[in-house]
Amino acid sequence: MSNYIATIGVEVHVELKTKTKIFSNSKNGYGQMANSLTNVIDLGYPGTLPTLNEEVLNLAIKAATVLNCKIRPEIHFDRKNYFYPDNPKNYQITQFATPIGYDGYVEIEVDGEKKKVYIEEMHIEEDTCKSTHRGVKTLLDFNRAGVPLIEIVTKPCMTNSKEAKAYLEKLKELLFYSDISDCKMEEGSMRADANVSIRKKESDPFGTKAEIKNIGSISNVGVSIEKEIERQAKIYDKGETFKPQTRRYDDKLGDTVLMRVKETGNDYRYFPEPDIPFVIVTDERIKNVKKTIPMLPDERREKYLSLGVSEINTTKLIQNRNLSDYFNHLLEEKISHQTASNLLLGDISAYLNKTEKDITDTTLSKERFIELVNLVSNSTLTSKNLKEILEIILESKDSIQSIMKSQGIENITDDKEIREVIQKIISENPESVEDYKNGHDRAIKYLMGQVMKETKGKANPKMANDILKEELQ
Amino acid sequence: MKYLDKTITEIHELLKSKKIKPIDLVEEAYENIEKSDLNAYITLNKEEAIKKAKELENVEVDDNLLFGLPIAVKDNICTKGLLTTCASHMLDNFLPIYNATVVDKINAANMIIIGKTNMDEFAMGSSSRTSYFGAPHNPWNTDKISGGSSGGSASTIAARDVLFALGSDTGGSIRQPASYTGIVGMKPTYGRVSRYGLIAFASSLDQIGPMTKNVYENALLLNVISGHDKMDLTSIKEQDEDYTRLIGKNIKGMKIAIPNFFVSDIVDNEIINKIKKTAKTLEKMGAKVDYIDMKYLNHAVTLYQIIAMGEASSNLARFDGIRYGHSKENPKDIRDLYFGTRAEGFGKEVKRRIMVGSYLLSGKNAREYFYKALSIRDDMKQEFTNVFKKYDYIIGPTTTTTAYLLTDPMDDPRKSFMDDVLVIPVNMAGLPGLNMPIGFDKDHMPIGMQIIANSCEEAKIYQLASALEKELNLDLNPWGGKKDE
Numbered sequence: 001m002s003n004y005i006a007t008i009g010v011e012v013h014v015e016l017k018t019k020t021k022i023f024s025n026s027k028n029g030y031g032q033m034a035n036s037l038t039n040v041i042d043l044g045y046p047g048t049l050p051t052l053n054e055e056v057l058n059l060a061i062k063a064a065t066v067l068n069c070k071i072r073p074e075i076h077f078d079r080k081n082y083f084y085p086d087n088p089k090n091y092q093i094t095q096f097a098t099p100i101g102y103d104g105y106v107e108i109e110v111d112g113e114k115k116k117v118y119i120e121e122m123h124i125e126e127d128t129c130k131s132t133h134r135g136v137k138t139l140l141d142f143n144r145a146g147v148p149l150i151e152i153v154t155k156p157c158m159t160n161s162k163e164a165k166a167y168l169e170k171l172k173e174l175l176f177y178s179d180i181s182d183c184k185m186e187e188g189s190m191r192a193d194a195n196v197s198i199r200k201k202e203s204d205p206f207g208t209k210a211e212i213k214n215i216g217s218i219s220n221v222g223v224s225i226e227k228e229i230e231r232q233a234k235i236y237d238k239g240e241t242f243k244p245q246t247r248r249y250d251d252k253l254g255d256t257v258l259m260r261v262k263e264t265g266n267d268y269r270y271f272p273e274p275d276i277p278f279v280i281v282t283d284e285r286i287k288n289v290k291k292t293i294p295m296l297p298d299e300r301r302e303k304y305l306s307l308g309v310s311e312i313n314t315t316k317l318i319q320n321r322n323l324s325d326y327f328n329h330l331l332e333e334k335i336s337h338q339t340a341s342n343l344l345l346g347d348i349s350a351y352l353n354k355t356e357k358d359i360t361d362t363t364l365s366k367e368r369f370i371e372l373v374n375l376v377s378n379s380t381l382t383s384k385n386l387k388e389i390l391e392i393i394l395e396s397k398d399s400i401q402s403i404m405k406s407q408g409i410e411n412i413t414d415d416k417e418i419r420e421v422i423q424k425i426i427s428e429n430p431e432s433v434e435d436y437k438n439g440h441d442r443a444i445k446y447l448m449g450q451v452m453k454e455t456k457g458k459a460n461p462k463m464a465n466d467i468l469k470e471e472l473q
Numbered sequence: 474m475k476y477l478d479k480t481i482t483e484i485h486e487l488l489k490s491k492k493i494k495p496i497d498l499v500e501e502a503y504e505n506i507e508k509s510d511l512n513a514y515i516t517l518n519k520e521e522a523i524k525k526a527k528e529l530e531n532v533e534v535d536d537n538l539l540f541g542l543p544i545a546v547k548d549n550i551c552t553k554g555l556l557t558t559c560a561s562h563m564l565d566n567f568l569p570i571y572n573a574t575v576v577d578k579i580n581a582a583n584m585i586i587i588g589k590t591n592m593d594e595f596a597m598g599s600s601s602r603t604s605y606f607g608a609p610h611n612p613w614n615t616d617k618i619s620g621g622s623s624g625g626s627a628s629t630i631a632a633r634d635v636l637f638a639l640g641s642d643t644g645g646s647i648r649q650p651a652s653y654t655g656i657v658g659m660k661p662t663y664g665r666v667s668r669y670g671l672i673a674f675a676s677s678l679d680q681i682g683p684m685t686k687n688v689y690e691n692a693l694l695l696n697v698i699s700g701h702d703k704m705d706l707t708s709i710k711e712q713d714e715d716y717t718r719l720i721g722k723n724i725k726g727m728k729i730a731i732p733n734f735f736v737s738d739i740v741d742n743e744i745i746n747k748i749k750k751t752a753k754t755l756e757k758m759g760a761k762v763d764y765i766d767m768k769y770l771n772h773a774v775t776l777y778q779i780i781a782m783g784e785a786s787s788n789l790a791r792f793d794g795i796r797y798g799h800s801k802e803n804p805k806d807i808r809d810l811y812f813g814t815r816a817e818g819f820g821k822e823v824k825r826r827i828m829v830g831s832y833l834l835s836g837k838n839a840r841e842y843f844y845k846a847l848s849i850r851d852d853m854k855q856e857f858t859n860v861f862k863k864y865d866y867i868i869g870p871t872t873t874t875t876a877y878l879l880t881d882p883m884d885d886p887r888k889s890f891m892d893d894v895l896v897i898p899v900n901m902a903g904l905p906g907l908n909m910p911i912g913f914d915k916d917h918m919p920i921g922m923q924i925i926a927n928s929c930e931e932a933k934i935y936q937l938a939s940a941l942e943k944e945l946n947l948d949l950n951p952w953g954g955k956k957d958e
Contacts, residue, residue, distance in 0.1 A: 040571050044791045046564070046798075047551045047573060047670040049705050081787050081834070083811055090790035138807075140795075269834035271843055274677035274784055276706050 004198040006229050008164050009156035013149050014181045015189040016059045022126050022148035023050030030187055034141040042146040044088030049275050056148040059180050060124045061289040063150050064101030066174045067119050073281055075100050077273040086128040088145050094125035096270045108166040117167045118155040125149050161222040168218045173297045185217050192221050196228045208244055212256050215249045224249040224256050307337040316345050326359045329366050336377045347390050362394040371400045379462035385409045418459050422471050425450045477501055481538050481690055488541050489534045495526040495541030502543040502587050505634040511610045513629040515548045516556045517588040525585050540583045545629050545638040548589035549596055551670040552576050559672050560604035561594045563792050563799045563818030573670020575681055575698045582697045591625030594820045596674045598622055599892040603822040612951040613918055617876040620650025626684045627654040637694050638684040643674045644777050645896030647682045648908035652871035652921025655910040655949050657691045658684045662929050663903035664709035667702030673788040675781035678900045688939040692716040719936035725759030728864045732767040735869025744870045747920045751911045769853040773898040774890050779833050779846040786830030850901050857902045861927040871908045871921035905931045909938045
């Protein structure tokens with residue numbers, strides 16, 4: 001199968017995180033009692049008309065912006081006509097002729113190489129209702145009917161499953177970070193279809209296309225593309241052909257399964273939606289929406305690395321949007337950002353997970369966190385001591401130093417006092433001193449241990465270390 | 474004594490001075506409806522109307538002239554808790570749980586809904602004979618049609634059953650029956666009256682409007698039902714205005730155009746002569762009348778068929794038997810439910826229009842027909858705009874003939890559109906248009922004239938219409954006093 005070139009395009013449906021539905025004022029929510037978030041408009045009752053949720057338009061403009069799309073200055077909606085029980089009006093209001101965004105791209109990195117995945121177009125539409133099949137019966141839950149969606153269609157520009165997965169990861173990150181969608185594939189707020197065809201040479205025309213619908217996770221997108229390439233290659237290897245078709249990924253089989261063969265092109269009888277006038281997307285509006293876009297992952301990554309945060313901490317921070325947002329407030333501060341990231345991802349994360357709290361639910365103000373970072377950086381607060389008082393730090397508003405004091409954690413920071421102890425230890429341990437001078441680094445650790453023992457752990461470790469080295473000269 | 478034969482101001486004074494109560498008007502309306510016996514109604518709202526009338530006894534009569542007055546509502550306008558059938562088997566059990574915006578407005582004005590009027594099924598037709606419930610009759614000759622699709626509303630107004638009715642006009646469905654029955658019917662500017670709760674036929678053309686026996690009452694009812702509605706995105710954001718404000722002003726110096734197409738050989742001679750005579754009258758009243766050529770008018774019916782049927786095929790897709798309305802019993806599967814429900818629920822004309830509409834939007838036909846029609850429609854609008862740069866009004870006959878027999882054949886589907894050939898251009902251009910009676914033919918059937926003005930110039934239309942109404946001073950009571958004998 002390696003002697004084929006695959007061509008892959010991906011279509012993604014993303015539910016927008018709005019308060020209400022796109023064409024009515026019903027709530028947009030997930031996991032509620034069936035049919036509790038519906039009204040006569042969502043149910044397609046006769047005589048009802050759509051209104052247009054302005055929030056949807058703003059989120060679509062935002063999405064178009066983060067996907068580097070051009071934005072169409074005048075848009076309208078179209079009706080896509082087809083009969084299906086999950087389609088309350090038996091037409092779906094979508095955008096056919098004037099998708100709001102077009103000609104965009106997303107930058108991905110696969111095996112260390114950067115590549116652009118080109119976006120053909122991005123349009124706004126309404127979601128259908130959810131049907132559940134129970135034996136011979138089908139149950140309909142209209143809570144999802146009218147939930148706003150954007151559909152993002154790439155050009156057929158990917159050649160393997162890794163690129164498709166990287167694209168989806170990147171898309172998810174971008175849309176999640178800009179508050180456009182939850183992007184939870186398991187809840188259906190992000191759904192992917194993959195179009196796959198293969199051919200022998202670049203100069204050959206594209207091969208017959210198979211569309212794999214509604215794949216439930218990013219890793220399954222990868223598996224289904226690989227399986228589909230394999231399946232098509234086997235057919236061609238035998239000298240056979242196949243018809244354009246729609247398939248689905250079966251999780252249990254770990255393979256794609258035929259849904260239907262596309263005999264003729266679908267006839268959706270599109271025409272402009274007469275109930276919604278054309279919408280002018282002004283530059284002013286685009287400008288205002290752009291202001292609401294927070295710092296995106298790529299920029300964060302670059303910033304963090306330039307501030308000396310390790311690669312691994314950078315990745316971890318970006319995976320945790322809340323911590324990353326918190327961390328962003330500290331970018332201009334003159335602190336050790338690596339230490340700050342260690343604290344956030346280590347003890348503080350452990351506390352947050354245990355208490356199921358958000359960093360913003362704690363008492364850790366920016367000022368107190370900076371104090372904490374500095375105390376840890378200069379070793380005034382040891383990690384052992386930090387563990388003892390972390391809960392108090394995160395639940396009270398006192399300064400870190402006063403907490404240390406009240407909890408009896410006191411460092412001996414008096415140069416003279418430490419020096420006296422060190423001189424005593426040196427005189428009591430001549431062998432170790434000798435070892436040190438012979439180049440045994442381990443000896444200094446032993447001596448430090450003795451110093452800490454003598455001071456009951458209260459000596460400022462950094463200071464003690466420096467003085468010890470000085471005295472050993 | 475019939476109170477509903479009095480003028481609106483007289484009735485209002487009687488109500489205000491407590492000489493009569495709303496219940497007297499309601500009872501009289503039901504007596505009238507029964508006596509007229511025109512099959513003008515699909516559903517009567519007797520119990521609720523009486524209840525509402527009694528409630529109004531405890532409400533102080535304000536300056537609203539329409540207070541306590543009965544009104545008939547076309548049966549494609551949703552009324553909460555009152556059957557709304559669209560004259561179709563598909564919805565003959567449909568009880569809306571919401572009011573159309575116009576119904577809320579009527580209620581807020583303390584008017585009393587007397588019943589739901591008969592019409593063509595889903596407003597598709599021009600004689601109300603496609604109604605699942607049989608056609609309404611014309612009070613001027615009960616063997617004749619009252620026009621359509623708002624035939625029931627026209628019929629009940631012409632018969633003097635009630636003073637007020639609502640109709641809807643997609644391709645002439647208010648003005649054409651108004652013409653056949655000798656009443657005043659206004660199709661307002663597209664967007665003047667909210668379409669929320671009007672069961673859609675062709676969304677880009679549908680418009681609700683008032684039907685009354687005279688011009689002043691018509692303007693009063695438009696005052697009640699018009700206004701911006703945030704539930705309808707096509708509703709226009711104009712300031713509320715008093716549509717009666719120009720009534721009584723003279724029409725000296727007004728420039729009126731009569732398109733030659735409107736007096737061409739597609740129109741009966743008797744009607745052409747009446748229009749020409751009326752034009753002379755208008756000139757005597759100080760207006761200037763020109764006969765002009767207008768492009769595109771002859772294409773209006775074709776454009777209308779394409780756009781209206783295309784939109785209708787989509788609008789009526791929702792009637793699938795799943796959530797409301799008629800549903801096939803014990804369907805084998807979803808396909809059987811769709812096919813069975815729609816085969817049983819829709820009548821012949823509705824099915825024909827859905828099929829033609831689907832065809833027109835299908836595959837490459839969409840470009841060849843539908844999108845082309847949309848673009849020519851823009852040209853047509855422009856043509857009207859150009860005429861209104863030079864003229865205040867366009868007038869002409871409303872219909873090519875007077876009302877014909879209920880028994881006339883229905884087998885030519887184009888005939889029904891040709892009945893509307895003169896009224897359709899107004900819908901295509903989204904303009905306001907009004908029918909008013911200007912006389913009778915040799916069989917004493919009413920002849921109507923339509924007055925068209927530029928967008929949002931309803932008040933100006935009423936100005937001309939009321940001046941002419943006064944000048945003509947026609948006797949428009951079809952019963953000629955015989956009914957009470």
